[in-house]
Amino acid sequence: MxxxxxxxxxxxxxGLPTIIKACVTCRTTRHHHPTGKFRINANGKLLDVWMLISCDHCDRTSKIPVHERINVKDLDHERLLTFENNSPALVRDLTMDAALMSRAAHRLDWTxxxxxxxxxxxxxxxxxxxxxxxxxxxxxxxxxxxxxxxxxxxxxxxxxxxxxxxxxxxxxxxxxxxxxxxxxxxxxxxxxxx
Structure with a gap:
């Protein structure tokens, strides 16, 4: 041998890929980048978690759903803390998560x-x-x-x-x-x- x-x-x-999605302010398909922040909304025992992104052209902030109507008990406490602390590693991972972007009907531009x-x-x-x-x-x-x-x-x-x-x-x-x-x-x- x-x-x-x-x-x-x-x-x-x-660098991270840009997120291609239609901007409701610009009215065209634009590149978006993560803001580095998450938004968490609690409604009783249910949580919504979104990753915030910003349009490169007009700076409008949009949301990408990460978890919708998830029971507080079903979300691991450590993971919840990473959302609350706006973990840069989690932002990186979710930005490159093709399945998440596909569910949100967005594409990634790796240029x-x-x-x-x-x-x-x-x-x-x-x-x-x-x-x-x-x-x-x-x-x-x-x-x-x-x-x-x-x-x-x-x-x-x-x-x-x-x-x-x-x-x-x-x-x-x-x-x-x-x-x-x-x-x-x-x-x-x-x-x-x-």
């Missing part, structure tokens, strides 16, 4: 939120005789990035060169080249396509 060299690529976080950092010096993987390489791709944030785009950035190759290497078996992937990855995975570069 081949002995693989190892490399680490990290999809580094540059400018990431960059690829590699721990390997540049070398031409297309040359024969290169030692096999195992590359761990780790995500600091769940940004959906096409595998092909990661390979182009990581190896500094054109789209056609990446496709040729994958087609010849020199680069082995755990998912299709045109798939969007957002979780850690490992790829392998062989010396001869075997």
């Amino acid at each position: 081949n002995s693989y060299g190892k490399a680490l690529w990290v999809v580094k976080e540059l 400018g939120t990431w960059e690829l950092e590699t721990d390997m010096p540049f070398h031409d993987i297309r040359s024969q005789g290169r030692a096999p390489l195992e590359v761990l791709v780790r995500f600091e944030l769940p940004v959906p990035v096409r595998v092909e785009r990661l390979l182009m950035a990581g190896f500094r190759l054109s789209r056609s060169a990446v496709r040729d290497l994958v087609g010849s078996g020199r680069i082995r992937l755990p998912r299709p080249l045109d798939a969007k990855a957002h979780e850690d995975f490992t790829l392998f570069v062989t010396s001869d396509g075997s």
Whole structure:
């Protein structure tokens, strides 16, 4: 069996995605960013929790429902405290929660939120005789990035060169080249396509 060299690529976080939703003041679809605050409303034994977001154009504040009409007893006390204390970590997590945004009928724009950092010096993987390489791709944030785009950035190759290497078996992937990855995975570069 081949002995693989190892490399680490990290999809580094540059910022949170913007939230695309219609602004009732601007009357158009605008980018919104979290304000860093939550609003909690109690009605007897029921709670509503919203994450507050602000329109980039007019600064209007809107709400994204996190919990609606939840019984106080059903919400973990520690989680309630994170809402009450406007936890930056919770704001970060909820902003990137695609399921939450989908339920609220909003989309996420990941433009400018990431960059690829590699721990390997540049070398031409297309040359024969290169030692096999195992590359761990780790995500600091769940940004959906096409595998092909990661390979182009990581190896500094054109789209056609990446496709040729994958087609010849020199680069082995755990998912299709045109798939969007957002979780850690490992790829392998062989010396001869075997």
